[in-house]
Amino acid sequence: MAEPIYSRTDLRNLVELSSLINSSLDTQEALNNALMSVEQSLNAEVSSIFEVDQVKGELFIRLARGPGSHKIKTLRLKIGEGIAGWVAQTEKPLICPDPYKDVRFSRHFDDESGFRTRSILCVPLKSRDRLEQMVAEIEAFTVLLEPDIKPRDLGRVVDEVLAASAGALAQRQIVVERSIPADLPRIPLDELLVGQALGHLIDNAREAMPNGGRLALTVTPEPQGLRLALKDTGIGIAPEDLPYIFDPFFSSKPDGTGMGLTKVH
Structure with a gap:
């Protein structure tokens, strides 16, 4: 299993950072403090905030x-150019994790500044409402309770989540196909956390089938326990997105916060 990119301590720092940005979006001082927090939380060497020039269709550096950084403050990117433009x-x-191997990366800023970029985290700050939603989900993630693991009926947990959904x-005219044997053994699990994880997966499947489709949930016995599988006939996940779907803040949905599958993981 891959190592998590952020610990809960890191995410708590990001909660503080997001709250700081949200408290005063229009002040240079708040933005500077926010970037300082980013550097401390992520051990970043450089940081910047780009702003969109809607008239010219470009990004300019609000703060770096x-x-x-003083060498790049006048540089601009076309929307779609470079990582920030994308x-x-x-x-x-x-x-x-390795910009020089990513075709979207523009070396122009490195060439001008003399700094070699080794990794990038780039997050759009589209609106106050979306930022508040992201902060709320991060806070929920950082205070996840210790699992209450007891022998449980997985089939009943699945049925309760399906009933709620x-x-x-x-x-959306989605047909649910349920295949769960009646004589399954109880297995150690946390009903609440498994239910939340399954709920996120069902929500993602539903959103991927705007014109209807099929959602299949199957539970099968295995030597070490039970396997729960969820399949849908939705639009699927782009191959280039697959390595990142469990990463914090990664979302293929325009209004997504990128925390749902992180909590599932």
Whole structure:
């Protein structure tokens, strides 16, 4: 299993950071303090905030910190150009562990500043409402309770989640196919956390089938326990997104916070 990118302590720091930005979006001092928090939380060497020039269709640097930042303050990117331009265009957060191997990366800023970028985290700050939603989900993640693991009936947990989701699934004309044997053994699990995880997966499946489809949930016995599988006939996940779907803040949905699958993971 891959190591998590952020610990809960890191995410608590991000809660404080997001609250700081949200408290005063229009002040240079707040933005500077926010970037300082980013650097401390993520051990970043440089940080910057880009702003969209809607008239010219470009991004300009509102604030930059770190080595060589004074050399790039007048540089601009076209929307769609570079990592920041791609994030502005798609409105999707992006974690890029090796920018020089990513075709979206523009070396122009490194060439001008003399700094070599080794990794990038780029997040769109589209609106106050979306930021508040993201902060709320991060806070919920950082205070997850210790699992209350006891022998439970997984089939009953699945049925309860399906019952709660039935109305939303029916509105989209999604047919649910349930395949759960009646004589399953009880297994150690946390009903609340497994239910939340399954709920997130069902929500994602529903959103991927705006014109209807099929959602199949199957539980099968295995030597070490039970396997719960969920399949749908939705639009699927782009191959280039697959490595990042469990990363914090990564979302393929324009209004997503990127925390749902992180909590599932």
